[in-house]
Amino acid sequence: MSAPSPRPKTTAPRVHTLANGVRVVCDPMPGLQTVALSVVAGRGARSEDAARSGWSHLLEHMVFKGAGGRSARGVVEAIEAEGGHINAATGYERTSYQVRALKHGLDLGSAVIADLVLRPHMDPDDLAREKQVVGQEIAEAADAPDDLVFELAQSAAFEGHSLGRSILGTPDSIATATPETLSAWRGALYSPDSLVVSAAGAVEEAQVLALAERDYGDAKAAAPPPEDEPAAFHGGQRPTPKRLEQANLVLLLPAVGTLHPDYFALRLLAEILGGGMASRLFQEAREKRGLAYAIDAYCETYDDTGVLGVFAGCAAGDAAELVRVAAGEIAGMTTAVDEAELARAKAQLKGSMFMAREQPLSRAEQAAGHVLMFGRVLEPEELAAEVDAVVAADLVRLTETILAQRRSVVAVLGPKASMKAAPAFEKALFG
Structure with missing residues (x-):
């Protein structure tokens, strides 16, 4: 799909770019009492080499173990106390952190997601436990026929390429991650140039821009992962x-x-x-x-x-x-x-x-x-x-x-x- 030519007049939300490259978009939906905030990094499992297979997904798990002064329980309790829900997802080319909340919960939701993305704790004991959890997730996928058959097809389609590897990784590949190496991977994966802060629902553009500047304006660029290798269908x-x-x-x-x-x-x-x-x-x-x-x-x-x-x-x-x-x-x-x-x-x-x-x-x-x-x-x-x-x-x-x-x-x-x-x-x- 090629991008259509820009029109002189548009009703689409405007895109704003912070000084460090973080992009911000706000899409108000009149009449709603709730807000959705999605912070998306334009990188995921496709950026991994074989040795780091599954690290992006492991990282997504790890940031919920504690961030920005909050414990794992403190993260979810803070959001749920405002009537909200928090979640995340890792794909091949995107990693997304999401909060749904009542409209007054946008301030807190933005702060919590920023902590997850920029300031996770990375405790060694938490990492050891989370490797066990992800290992169980890998085993569960292998036991679920309608999951496993898709993994088999994906590995055949893109054999030898990161798109052909499971987003979950393998027990061996996630075993090598340490708090230090996973933190470095976080910096590469979630660098400001790859981040988009997107809000929709009961939101106002000025508020979203102010929160994005407050929570992401000081984010520092890190060395990104190597450019994605072109993918070819193997069969x-x-x-x-x-x-x-x-x-x-x-x-x-x-x-x-x-x-x-x-x-x-x-x-x-x-x-x-x-x-x-x-x-x-x-x-x-x-x-x-x-x-x-x-x-x-x-x-x-x-x-x-x-x-x-x-x-x-x-x-x-x-x-x-x-x-x-x-x-x-x-x-x-x-x-x-x-x-x-x-x-x-x-x-x-x-x-x-x-x-x-x-x-x-x-x-x-x-x-x-x-x-x-x-x-x-x-x-x-x-x-x-x-x-x-x-x-x-x-x-x-x-x-x-x-x-x-x-x-x-x-x-x-x-x-x-x-x-x-x-x-x-x-x-x-x-x-």
Whole structure:
């Protein structure tokens, strides 16, 4: 998706930049009594080398053990005493800290998040315990089939690249972190140039700017991690027998990134394939053939690359037939969709985007993402125009480009009988 040209007049929130590079955006929503504050760093697990795999996620855990003079309990009690909630999330290219609170809780929420991001305690005993907790999280993910199958697919898609490693890391990689090395990693990951302070809901721009200056104005720049290596879709099969009642399948194909002009075409392609109950995969695989209870298509995008994916759960004996059906529906996208189907997909996509904008936290997070990608916040009308500009020929061209690479990932987790699905998908799609 390329950034649309700036307009002379805009209703989108303005972006302000502090002297040290921290960017600030405020998006008031009249009539609300609550506020959402999201502080987003434009770096995450993708910035890690193999030796530091999982450190960004471990760091996110560690800052909640105490920061800025508050204990771990003191952090959450301070927010909850104001009727608020605090959370955080680590992704491949973003790390986000969020507070939802009553409108008078913005001052405290900003101070607490700033302490987490800039002044965590990093106690050695806390780190030792948190490594155990993350180790349990890694083990839990390995025991959850619908988590593990996605990890298997991701590792095949981007083998040898940080995007192909689990965000959680491994017990061995997180074991090497010390308070000192993790603190240095914090400085690199959360340096001022990568931070966006974004507020939405019952907020005023002057207040948000004053709090951002107070809480982040003195943040010092640190040496950033090395530039992210370009990512390329590798592909491969990951048939993994496991004693389960059902087969879990993830099918991936190489696609475009968030900044590519075909970004919205990719979103619509996934919507038509498996975005809802009227989608092609749901109707063909579930309604007509009864091959799967759950099946959907999706896209996952990063700055420079992405994937088109299908997830399904089915009986082991149906797995091979199910992937053949999926291959047929994907190949069928090389024929232009009719106007009614395309219009329905556009309505669904715009509906999901605009419904998210009615939630303050989603709105704050979306604004921060826009700032990190484009340097400004895009208006809803701009987003709608990008969706509406996609025509049927764009979907045909994108599908042909995807299939021309003749690369795919098939991750299968389940009974041995389902392992036949791995070669069946590639044969059905590529011959």
